[in-house]
Amino acid sequence: MHLLLNHFPMIGTLIAILFLAYGVYSGSKSTTKMALFTIVLMAILAIPVFLTGEPAEEAVENLPGVTEAIIEEHEEAAKLAIWIMAFLGALSAVSLVSLITSNQMNKALMGTTLLLGLITFGAMARTGYLGGQIRHTEIRSGGTTAANAGTPEGNSQEKDQDDD
Numbered sequence: 001m002h003l004l005l006n007h008f009p010m011i012g013t014l015i016a017i018l019f020l021a022y023g024v025y026s027g028s029k030s031t032t033k034m035a036l037f038t039i040v041l042m043a044i045l046a047i048p049v050f051l052t053g054e055p056a057e058e059a060v061e062n063l064p065g066v067t068e069a070i071i072e073e074h075e076e077a078a079k080l081a082i083w084i085m086a087f088l089g090a091l092s093a094v095s096l097v098s099l100i101t102s103n104q105m106n107k108a109l110m111g112t113t114l115l116l117g118l119i120t121f122g123a124m125a126r127t128g129y130l131g132g133q134i135r136h137t138e139i140r141s142g143g144t145t146a147a148n149a150g151t152p153e154g155n156s157q158e159k160d161q162d163d164d
Helices: 007-026 029-051 053-060 068-102 107-135 156-163
Strands: none
Touching: 007 029, 007 068, 007 107, 029 053, 029 068, 029 107, 068 107
């Protein structure tokens, strides 16, 4: 479930931020409302993504090439990202209510929401990148590649060749 849902909050937030920027820039209240509502929805969707992370860890932690350090780094980034996302969701809800009730766009509130949205996207993108490193060995830093990810030492192919 984690792998199925994890892209939605990150990509959805980016799309909503772009629409929010357009809505604020153009003065379109309907576009701004839609963007704020989408951000709130993405913040809600981030909850099951976060909660399904632990079961996903259990499923992959003993696979070849997967290390506890990689999983831990992703988990720590996810903890930060979910809190930032929760704050963005709450701020977006406040911004949406403000826009609906006053029928005027509070540019300072929208600007703050936009800025926090960009920060949130950055945190979510970093979390996604670190999560991708768990199984996509080709994007790991430190020179670990798919060819040498068979063991923590990275020498499974050498052993195979020595046995021939």
